[in-house]
Amino acid sequence: MNKLLTRFKASEHGGEYLMRFISAWLCSLILILPFRPISKVFDKEYAGEAPYLLLIIFFAVFYGLLTVLRFIPKLREMKTDCAALLISTAQFTVAYAVVMFREKGTSIDFFLGVVLFIALAVWYTVGKHRIRLPKFTKKCWIAVIALSAVFMLVFTALAMAMRYYKLSTPAFDFGIFAQMFENMKDGLGPVTTVERNYELSHFAVHFSPAYYLMLPFYMLFRTR
Numbered sequence: 001m002n003k004l005l006t007r008f009k010a011s012e013h014g015g016e017y018l019m020r021f022i023s024a025w026l027c028s029l030i031l032i033l034p035f036r037p038i039s040k041v042f043d044k045e046y047a048g049e050a051p052y053l054l055l056i057i058f059f060a061v062f063y064g065l066l067t068v069l070r071f072i073p074k075l076r077e078m079k080t081d082c083a084a085l086l087i088s089t090a091q092f093t094v095a096y097a098v099v100m101f102r103e104k105g106t107s108i109d110f111f112l113g114v115v116l117f118i119a120l121a122v123w124y125t126v127g128k129h130r131i132r133l134p135k136f137t138k139k140c141w142i143a144v145i146a147l148s149a150v151f152m153l154v155f156t157a158l159a160m161a162m163r164y165y166k167l168s169t170p171a172f173d174f175g176i177f178a179q180m181f182e183n184m185k186d187g188l189g190p191v192t193t194v195e196r197n198y199e200l201s202h203f204a205v206h207f208s209p210a211y212y213l214m215l216p217f218y219m220l221f222r223t224r
Helices: 002-009 011-031 045-049 052-069 080-104 108-127 138-165 171-185 211-220
Strands: none
Touching: 011 052, 011 080, 011 108, 052 080, 080 108, 080 138, 171 211
8 A cells, every 4th residue: 555655646657647537537527518417517406417427437438548548558658648638628628618608608717717727737747847848940839829819719709609699798888889880880980879878989988999990890790
């Protein structure tokens, strides 16, 4: 028993077991989503209705698969547990972010929790030199930053569209900007009548000429 505890506490082996456990758990949480007995995951009723037996089965399967990978000669020198932790963290974040947006819209608590969890995962795998990042050229870094910006733009746009179709858009602000852009389209300027209960330029409240850069997109995708 003492030898087992000593081996687990060792930085290399203990870290492998921990990353493997978390990776298998995250993958299991993703896979049970289609099998959930109730539609909403972020309700308190879900805690009592979650398919725990199926969750344990999925966890055992994933943990077993990740353990088997460590015994394959060609993969023995690779950091498979580190890669599994990063991949499962990304998949879990995307899957449950979509569920959150569909059920409750945006949530600052969920966002902060996800950011903290991702930061810990990256620090544990990359920051402690378990995975060494490849040396990128300047062009590669530009491509990575550009792709990341595009991904963030698309993800945010889909999240906002999902919130709109779910009728979770704040009605007051949404009405202000809808009226403002409609008046800007007709050449009347950023005028609203709902912001202060009388005709008023929105720029008198928040001076934001950048809205004119957004106006062409409003005109392309305007709906009545």
